[in-house]
Amino acid sequence: MEKHEDVQYCFQDGNSSCRKAFLSTSIYITLYIFFSLISAVTVFLNLLVIISISHFKQLHTPTNLLILSLAVSDLLVGLIVIPVMTVAIMEPCWGFGEYFCVFHFYITFLCTSLSLGNLVLISIDRYVAVCDPLLYHSKITITGTICCISITWCCCSIYDAVIIQNFVNVQTPSRCLTECVIVEGITWVNIIYIVFIMVVPCSIIITLYLNIFVVARSQARKVFSKEAASVSGVKTVQANKSERKAAKTLAIVVFNYLLSWIPSLFIYFVFSVIGDHLISYFTSYLALFNSLINPIIYAFFYPWFKVTAKLILTLKIRHS
Numbered sequence: 150m151e152k153h154e155d156v157q158y159c160f161q162d163g164n165s166s167c168r169k170a171f172l173s174t175s176i177y178i179t180l181y182i183f184f185s186l187i188s189a190v191t192v193f194l195n196l197l198v199i200i201s202i203s204h205f206k207q208l209h210t211p212t213n214l215l216i217l218s219l220a221v222s223d224l225l226v227g228l229i230v231i232p233v234m235t236v237a238i239m240e241p242c243w244g245f246g247e248y249f250c251v252f253h254f255y256i257t258f259l260c261t262s263l264s265l266g267n268l269v270l271i272s273i274d275r276y277v278a279v280c281d282p283l284l285y286h287s288k289i290t291i292t293g294t295i296c297c298i299s300i301t302w303c304c305c306s307i308y309d310a311v312i313i314q315n316f317v318n319v320q321t322p323s324r325c326l327t328e329c330v331i332v333e334g335i336t337w338v339n340i341i342y343i344v345f346i347m348v349v350p351c352s353i354i355i356t357l358y359l360n361i362f363v364v365a366r367s368q369a370r371k372v373f374s375k376e377a378a379s380v381s382g383v384k385t386v387q388a389n390k391s392e393r394k395a396a397k398t399l400a401i402v403v404f405n406y407l408l409s410w411i412p413s414l415f416i417y418f419v420f421s422v423i424g425d426h427l428i429s430y431f432t433s434y435l436a437l438f439n440s441l442i443n444p445i446i447y448a449f450f451y452p453w454f455k456v457t458a459k460l461i462l463t464l465k466i467r468h469s
Contacts, residue, residue: 191227194444201457222263223440409439
């Protein structure tokens with residue numbers, strides 16, 4: 150005789166709802182522990198960056214304020230997006246209601262657009278610092294940087310709210326009564342979203358960094374020339390070298406983001422159209438690791454972060 154498995158559904162009175170996943174208890178617990186650790190480490194590392202830049206006045210520079218803004222968006226990813234995404238992946242039965250489902254997608258879109266917006270500002274900052282170093286301090290000020298960050302946050306918040314409210318129908322489809330997925334009513338919305346959130350910002354970032362590398366290469370050649378070796382030009386050479394080093398570090402942050410998100414968003418939309426929402430969730434989840442990697446990049450390339458992190462962790466922050 151054949152052995153029939155009892156199929157469990159989110160709603161036991163009908164078979165139109167989601168089927169519960171058949172995961173062994175050990176795998177289920179292991180995955181939850183793994184995802185929870187990723188979330189906790191992401192929050193912890195980005196909090197270190199935020200406290201370091203906020204507390205130490207020596208670090209209140211335009212570039213570091215942009216890093217602070219990026220760290221706040223990464224903190225939101227670790228605090229809200231990753232835990233909710235974990236539940237969405239692990240639990241086919243969505244038990245948080247439609248409104249929280251909408252909030253989940255809104256905060257995910259917001260963090261994505263905020264990160265790219267901050268990276269555009271970082272690219273502009275590095276472009277002026279490397280390509281026009283003599284006028285950098287007059288053009289890029291702390292007040293101006295704070296205004297640009299505030300405008301970016303406001304624009305991203307409003308734009309994503311409009312997208313979610315008017316163009317994306319977040320609901321529980323009839324085939325699965327308690328699954329939190331996006332049901333696209335209009336296909337061209339995806340194209341518009343990708344163009345404004347990915348194509349335009351990425352084009353600006355790549356163009357600016359290509360110009361930065363061209364200018365940096367030209368400046369590097371001058372360093373080894375006889376003119377740059379003169380005593381009068383030592384400070385200028387050192388300043389240019391410092392700006393180029395910062396540009397190189399932040400370029401790693403930028404392209405790490407692009408490598409994480411561009412393939413993931415493409416796969417996400419492809420599998421969303423096909424209907425395999427588990428794969429689309431999982432690929433977008435992998436891109437969220439970018440928020441964990443950014444503070445690690447700062448730790449490797451910025452001496453100030455190593456020093457401030459040590460002071461914070463040893464509770465010597467008040468005596469510093």
